[in-house]
Amino acid sequence: MTESTSPSFDGLEVGQVVATREVAFTRASLVRYAGASGDFNPIHYNDVVAQEVGLPGVIAHGMLTMGAAASVVEEWAGAGNVSDYQVRFTRPITVPNPGEAVIAVTAKIGALDEERRTARVDLTVQHGEARVLGKAQAVVDCE
Amino acid sequence: MPVNPEAVGRSYGPFEPYEVTRVKIREFADAVDAFSGAHRDVAVANAEGFADLVAPTTFAVVIAQRAEFHVVTDPEVGVDFSMVVHADERFTHVRPLVAGDVITTTVHIDSITQRAGISMVTTRSELADADGAPVSTVLSTLAVREAA
Numbered sequence: 001m002t003e004s005t006s007p008s009f010d011g012l013e014v015g016q017v018v019a020t021r022e023v024a025f026t027r028a029s030l031v032r033y034a035g036a037s038g039d040f041n042p043i044h045y046n047d048v049v050a051q052e053v054g055l056p057g058v059i060a061h062g063m064l065t066m067g068a069a070a071s072v073v074e075e076w077a078g079a080g081n082v083s084d085y086q087v088r089f090t091r092p093i094t095v096p097n098p099g100e101a102v103i104a105v106t107a108k109i110g111a112l113d114e115e116r117r118t119a120r121v122d123l124t125v126q127h128g129e130a131r132v133l134g135k136a137q138a139v140v141d142c143e
Numbered sequence: 144m145p146v147n148p149e150a151v152g153r154s155y156g157p158f159e160p161y162e163v164t165r166v167k168i169r170e171f172a173d174a175v176d177a178f179s180g181a182h183r184d185v186a187v188a189n190a191e192g193f194a195d196l197v198a199p200t201t202f203a204v205v206i207a208q209r210a211e212f213h214v215v216t217d218p219e220v221g222v223d224f225s226m227v228v229h230a231d232e233r234f235t236h237v238r239p240l241v242a243g244d245v246i247t248t249t250v251h252i253d254s255i256t257q258r259a260g261i262s263m264v265t266t267r268s269e270l271a272d273a274d275g276a277p278v279s280t281v282l283s284t285l286a287v288r289e290a291a
Contacts, residue, residue, distance in 0.1 A: 003192075032174045037205055078181075079182060088230065089232075
């Protein structure tokens with residue numbers, strides 16, 4: 001038996017918040033993402049290198065932020081149901097040591113395509129006062 | 144040395160195929176807090192209609208970045224990797240990647256635009272499965288600052 005996890009298209013409304021989550025990044029998160037993704041750029045773990053290239057400190061991989069935000073959409077959309085996903089990286093996230101950098105992700109319906117039965121989910125990703133992703137949009141295939 | 148704008152249109156690959164494994168999918172899912180059982184448990188993935196564990200939405204970056212590496216290390220393109228900032232990224236999936244996929248990738252330099260000492264380099268990685276059917280397109284733009 002196959003049970004589709006796609007959300008139902010009917011009843012969705014533009015502006016509706018479908019998922020929210022706070023995610024805390026620590027240096028351990030960055031090391032873990034580096035290993036999982038294969039992106040070993042030292043600006044994501046080495047303070048000296050980060051400062052040498054003019055950054056305020058070690059920063060999170062943009063792709064970690066993008067991936068963590070996708071997981072918030074997936075929580076509502078189900079695994080494997082996001083067919084298109086784009087972001088712009090507008091601000092780096094400095095990750096202190098010791099400590100953590102917290103991002104707040106909000107996923108909201110931005111547009112609905114009746115014909116294709118897809119929902120465009122617009123993501124807001126805040127780190128303190130700063131929006132760290134721009135034009136963050138995921139297209140979800142619905143039932 | 145600045146980025147060479149004449150590198151637009153270059154293609155690289157296909158490279159040695161990338162084998163998508165259950166272990167890597169679980170590892171990546173852990174790293175991005177993707178909690179769905181379909182990333183971890185084959186029975187759950189099967190019940191949801193997937194042949195095997197399904198990859199998280201941005202997993203394709205693992206494959207695409209290996210291909211993009213050939214662009215940023217090509218001396219004739221002239222990217223100084225210490226001066227690179229990731230500007231934007233887009234995934235378009237024909238279908239989700241699943242464990243067991245054997246993926247072949249080619250990467251194209253779609254555009255290079257330059258202003259105010261910054262070069263924007265956009266690459267497009269095309270991922271295809273063992274039958275040659277398209278699976279995902281990954282667009283990535285790097286902002287490369289010129290060394291002062």
